Amino acid sequence: MKSKNALTVKLCAACASxxxxxxxxxxxxxxxxxxxxxxxxxxxxxxxxxxxxxxDTYVSWExxxxxxxxxxxxxxxxxDNIRKNAKKWFSTAAALHDAYKTDPSAPNKAALxxxxxxxxxxxxxxxxYMNSATVIPPPPGAIH
Amino acid sequence: MDPxxxxxxxxxxxxxxxxxxxxxxxxxxxxxITAEQQQIIRDQYNALRAQGDAAFSGPxxxxxx
Numbered sequence: 418m419k420s421k422n423a424l425t426v427k428l429c430a431a432c433a434s435x436x437x438x439x440x441x442x443x444x445x446x447x448x449x450x451x452x453x454x455x456x457x458x459x460x461x462x463x464x465x466x467x468x469x470x471x472x473d474t475y476v477s478w479e480x481x482x483x484x485x486x487x488x489x490x491x492x493x494x495x496x497d498n499i500r501k502n503a504k505k506w507f508s509t510a511a512a513l514h515d516a517y518k519t520d521p522s523a524p525n526k527a528a529l530x531x532x533x534x535x536x537x538x539x540x541x542x543x544x545x546y547m548n549s550a551t552v553i554p555p556p557p558g559a560i561h
Numbered sequence: 562m563d564p565x566x567x568x569x570x571x572x573x574x575x576x577x578x579x580x581x582x583x584x585x586x587x588x589x590x591x592x593x594i595t596a597e598q599q600q601i602i603r604d605q606y607n608a609l610r611a612q613g614d615a616a617f618s619g620p621x622x623x624x625x626x
Contacts (some may be wrong), residue, residue, distance in 0.1 A: 445592070445594065446594050446599060447594060450598075450599030452599055459594070462605075462606035466605045469616065477619075479621075493625060500617075500624045501624055
């Protein structure tokens with residue numbers, strides 16, 4: 418039981434960290450870097466990389482543990498929704514990233530920010546489901 | 562639920578999430594993000610873009626029946 422609880426706590430902490438970091442933004446960019454001080458461009462690329470890894474984690478986890486998670490149909494529905502839409506979300510983010518990179522105008526900035534919010538929401542959903550599914554206690558006396 | 566399966570699921574998720582931690586920690590950096598740190602993100606981003614649709618082609622990315 419102790420090991421399971423420790424793993425659960427660790428996983429919850431990791432998920433919480435993801436959400437906190439994604440929502441909190443980031444530090445100041447050294448202007449000599451590839452983003453030349455453009456925080457939105459940096460956030461766009463950082464969030465894209467992070468979101469892809471989190472969503473990879475989520476759909477893999479659901480795929481590998483589908484039978485175990487059968488009592489949580491919302492997890493499968495959520496994972497399938499991400500499977501159906503992720504390619505579109507990421508391709509849209511890439512296109513709007515490129516548009517903003519070429520022309521950092523207010524409309525392009527707003528459009529990129531909007532699609533990044535979609536990625537943030539998907540990451541939050543995935544993290545919440547992974548978190549909620551792993552805090553369900555096993556039957557009494559099952560593992561000690 | 563089978564408790565062994567819970568542990569397996571937790572471990573699988575944990576291992577994958579832990580791979581993200583360096584990136585996540587950088588995202589939460591409150592100080593100056595150096596040019597080298599930025600370049601790491603740029604390289605990861607370019608690598609992901611280079612994969613194109615192949616990034617979503619694994620069995621885990623197929624909508625379940």
